[in-house]
Amino acid sequence: MILELAQVQIQDRSAGDAGCVADNGFCPSWIADNFGRYTDPLLQHVYLTVVSLAIGFAISFGLALVAHRQRWLVAPITQITGILYTLPSLAVFFLLLPITGRGNETAIIALVSYSLLIIFRNIMTGLDNVPAESKDAGLGMGLTDRQLLWRVEIPLALPEILAGLRIAATTTVGLATLAFFAGAGGLGEQIFADINFKSNVVTAGGLAVLLAAALDALILLVQRAITPWTRARVA
Amino acid sequence: MSATYAVLGQFGDAVRFIFEGETTREGADVGGSQFLDLTWEHLKLTFAAMGIACAIAVPVGLWLGHIRRGNFAAISLSNVGRAVPSLALIAFFVAYLGTGFTNVTLALVLLAIPPILTNTYVAVSQVERDTVDAARGMGMTAAQIVRRVELPLALPLIFGGIKTSTVNVIATATIAPLAGINTLGDPIINVSGYGDTGRLAAAMVVAALAVFTELALGAVQRAVTPAGLKLESDTASRRMRFRPGREATT
Numbered sequence: 001m002i003l004e005l006a007q008v009q010i011q012d013r014s015a016g017d018a019g020c021v022a023d024n025g026f027c028p029s030w031i032a033d034n035f036g037r038y039t040d041p042l043l044q045h046v047y048l049t050v051v052s053l054a055i056g057f058a059i060s061f062g063l064a065l066v067a068h069r070q071r072w073l074v075a076p077i078t079q080i081t082g083i084l085y086t087l088p089s090l091a092v093f094f095l096l097l098p099i100t101g102r103g104n105e106t107a108i109i110a111l112v113s114y115s116l117l118i119i120f121r122n123i124m125t126g127l128d129n130v131p132a133e134s135k136d137a138g139l140g141m142g143l144t145d146r147q148l149l150w151r152v153e154i155p156l157a158l159p160e161i162l163a164g165l166r167i168a169a170t171t172t173v174g175l176a177t178l179a180f181f182a183g184a185g186g187l188g189e190q191i192f193a194d195i196n197f198k199s200n201v202v203t204a205g206g207l208a209v210l211l212a213a214a215l216d217a218l219i220l221l222v223q224r225a226i227t228p229w230t231r232a233r234v235a
Numbered sequence: 236m237s238a239t240y241a242v243l244g245q246f247g248d249a250v251r252f253i254f255e256g257e258t259t260r261e262g263a264d265v266g267g268s269q270f271l272d273l274t275w276e277h278l279k280l281t282f283a284a285m286g287i288a289c290a291i292a293v294p295v296g297l298w299l300g301h302i303r304r305g306n307f308a309a310i311s312l313s314n315v316g317r318a319v320p321s322l323a324l325i326a327f328f329v330a331y332l333g334t335g336f337t338n339v340t341l342a343l344v345l346l347a348i349p350p351i352l353t354n355t356y357v358a359v360s361q362v363e364r365d366t367v368d369a370a371r372g373m374g375m376t377a378a379q380i381v382r383r384v385e386l387p388l389a390l391p392l393i394f395g396g397i398k399t400s401t402v403n404v405i406a407t408a409t410i411a412p413l414a415g416i417n418t419l420g421d422p423i424i425n426v427s428g429y430g431d432t433g434r435l436a437a438a439m440v441v442a443a444l445a446v447f448t449e450l451a452l453g454a455v456q457r458a459v460t461p462a463g464l465k466l467e468s469d470t471a472s473r474r475m476r477f478r479p480g481r482e483a484t485t
Contacts, residue, residue, distance in 0.1 A: 205320065
């Protein structure tokens, strides 16, 4: 790893303002000239985050639907996902390596395991906070349990469900910066490649923060679009 | 001894590495008791960062919660804090301030403050107004209200924030070797000196340390919960509508 690092430093500093770059400074011209090298890591970062979130959401949603019917499952699911959440992701990458090997798979398993608690807990909170009156009204209209769940409870729980997804999204973007330890690349690999060079650290780190903010805003927009009644209540 | 470890394959080798250690081809002793030094460095860093973070975040959170101002700031801070990757934060400190114990501690302090501050703020501002009014009616001063009414009622949630931050700091201290501090992350980052077994061993120790801390602080959290709150905790979880994510839940 150390050897690779030295090579990266030598080959990568060629373009741009030589003095500034030699001082490890923050050089806008170097960033402009070399921005291209951040495109692929950024796309890989987006890929890791989106795939992990999608899988994490699907699993959490399934667990929540089961736990919604079988209340006794809430405590064990919370405890198990809680332990997965506690395990440092860096440690999980290396604990998985002997089993799943280096690559996207290992990174995604770790990132998914980390998102489960956040999303599961918010879905449960959302479903628990559905007013009893709404459920009674639905039952009075002759809805079956399944219809009640999909037409009343889940729509009313959407704001909290999506709030959970937003937290999971920003957290996952942050953790995915460590995914390169599992051989899955991403923006973290760029940061690590030349950690003393200010231009590099600011660009790669800044892109990660922007990605987190963009995903957060995107989910918020989706939430506004699919839950128009929450705005009506405020107005 | 070795035979029992062998059943576990690479994991067994890692366990042996933790308890017995190895001597590398270069003649350096790694693993075994050396892990105690790494763990100690890891804990020293965690304690230093958490001590400073608590000393800053708890008083500020108490004060903001007491005057019930700064809702937006407290919530935004926790959101921004989550969005900044820990690796980027450490790298930023290394690039701008250089390596060393103080700089890494500062980076970890920044990482640890948001959950504590947000939780303290939310906990204190959620203390019912009637309760505070009753205390004021009994002739308590503002300082007494904070110390004897709001703080005890807020303690469980404050400790929830401290727990979140501590586990987070322990996880992030793993990448401290990038900044020249040899924590348990050393075998992970500088794998050439330890080999894959050493790296797996370090990952196991870090994971165990994080889970142990979570459980221990969870026990402390339950111990500091006032008896009255324990009784109503079932209903309280339903009443708490305001949850800025993970931090606000205990």
